[in-house]
């Protein structure tokens with residue numbers, strides 16, 4: 001996908017990964033907008049990034065609301081705006097999960113892990129829907145391991161020993177590497193259903209599809 005003139009919406013873009021993703025999209029000529037203005041100012045939406053997330057095992061209702069319900073709500077709103085059969089222009093929806101959505105290594109954060117498994121399953125399920133081709137939509141999921149942003153700092157503060165133990169084994173991603181992977185998902189029109197895993201040890205990789213019928 002050429003990004004020149006495309007309209008993107010990134011949730012949670014004030015800092016961290018969301019900010020880096022927005023800057024990378026802007027650099028390639030996309031317009032990164034607030035949801036209210038995407039229709040009134042730009043006539044539609046081409047790229048939806050459900051990125052906002054928190055790590056708070058104590059207030060789990062809030063975390064489920066932001067990490068999972070927020071992704072579902074953002075995806076539903078984007079589908080309505082982007083659906084070619086309803087006057088939209090089609091496009092891509094990228095949901096930000098985590099390696100915690102694939103493996104349960106962060107044993108101190110079972111609810112965070114549950115929300116991110118939900119994001120991976122939700123995104124994969126949409127990508128298997130045979131009707132999305134007519135709607136002009138594709139879906140992808142980004143699963144970084146620990147990355148150098150605020151959510152990691154607060155996790156290390158909350159779980160100093162447990163978090164450090166795992167981080168010593170797996171390392172910490174750079175925001176730039178995660179942003180590079182993110183841009184691949186946005187720009188590669190062939191990658192419907194992609195679940196991209198990014199780790200400090202192995203860099204950017206694609207997670208294999210689970211067994212089941214293959215439609216795509």
Ligand SMILES: NC(=O)C1=CN([C@@H]2O[C@H](COP(=O)(O)OP(=O)(O)OC[C@H]3O[C@@H](n4cnc5c(N)ncnc54)[C@H](O)[C@@H]3O)[C@@H](O)[C@H]2O)C=CC1
Nearest residue numbers: 012014015016017051052053098144145146147149150151
């Ligand atoms: N940094 C890491 O180690 C990893 C982060 N992630 C995920 O990446 C995403 C972005 O996180 P980071 O940039 O790393 O952390 P961050 O803490 O720097 O950024 C989180 C962003 O989400 C926003 N946000 C939180 N609650 C919100 C709400 N109710 N409404 C709107 N925005 C809200 C914050 O304002 C902030 O801009 C999250 O979904 C996180 O779970 C995934 C894997 C690894």
Ligand SMILES: CC/C=C\C[C@H](O)/C=C/C=C\C=C\C=C\C(=O)[C@@H](O)C/C=C\CCC(=O)O
Nearest residue numbers: 055098099100105106109145146155170197199
């Ligand atoms: C609790 C919130 C803290 C930080 C946010 C982040 O989303 C949490 C990550 C939690 C766990 C990270 C584990 C990292 C593991 C690794 O890097 C390696 O063991 C490889 C992991 C997955 C590979 C998946 C696969 O291809 O099979």
